[in-house]
Amino acid sequence: MSKAIPVTSHAAGRRPAHPSITRQQVSDLVDQFYGRIRQNDRLGPIFEMQIEKDWDTHLEKMKLFWSSVLLRTGDYKGQPVPAHVKLTGVETGDFQIWLGMFSQTVDEVFDPDARPVVVEAAQRIATSLWLAMFGGAMTKPPVWATK
Numbered sequence: 001m002s003k004a005i006p007v008t009s010h011a012a013g014r015r016p017a018h019p020s021i022t023r024q025q026v027s028d029l030v031d032q033f034y035g036r037i038r039q040n041d042r043l044g045p046i047f048e049m050q051i052e053k054d055w056d057t058h059l060e061k062m063k064l065f066w067s068s069v070l071l072r073t074g075d076y077k078g079q080p081v082p083a084h085v086k087l088t089g090v091e092t093g094d095f096q097i098w099l100g101m102f103s104q105t106v107d108e109v110f111d112p113d114a115r116p117v118v119v120e121a122a123q124r125i126a127t128s129l130w131l132a133m134f135g136g137a138m139t140k141p142p143v144w145a146t147k
């Protein structure tokens with residue numbers, strides 16, 4: 001059984017995570033973030049191996065995902081946990097790299113007031129994914145989850 005991540009916990013009200021967030025920003029976030037990922041020596045190959053040549057499908061899916069998280073559209077129907085648990089060779093430090101590049105992109109795309117809201121959403125989901133992948137009784141929690 002995979003654990004469900006409540007990405008749309010406030011979907012009922014359909015209010016964006018922050019009122020300034022637009023669909024265009026969500027789209028730019030995904031395009032620019034994965035542009036960065038693909039150039040990263042450590043994470044690039046992990047994604048390329050899994051996604052192979054179908055980046056268009058991945059980017060479309062990720063736009064639905066971030067629209068659901070940030071605009072509460074409820075458009076994303078996937079299952080992030082199994083998609084990550086199956087990955088081999090991912091380490092805790094890779095989440096730090098992922099979050100670092102994500103924060104940089106957020107700074108480029110969103111209004112200053114919205115940035116912490118977006119970064120906190122990513123940290124929350126990263127923690128859920130990290131727990132699904134690595135969380136055992138003897139495992140030290142990652143830094144971003146203990147702040």
Ligand code: HEM
Pocket residue numbers: 043046047050051061062065077078079080083084087090094095096098121122123125126129
């Ligand atoms: C080191 C960290 C991470 C790595 C290496 C990673 C890698 C990947 C890869 C390779 C895929 C494609 C899986 C496939 O299509 O078979 C994927 C999918 C996905 N990732 Fe990540 N990811 C990471 C962190 C995150 C985080 C922090 C989030 C959310 C904040 C996230 C959200 C997603 C989502 C929503 C999908 C699509 C799942 C689906 O419905 O198929 N990932 N990830």
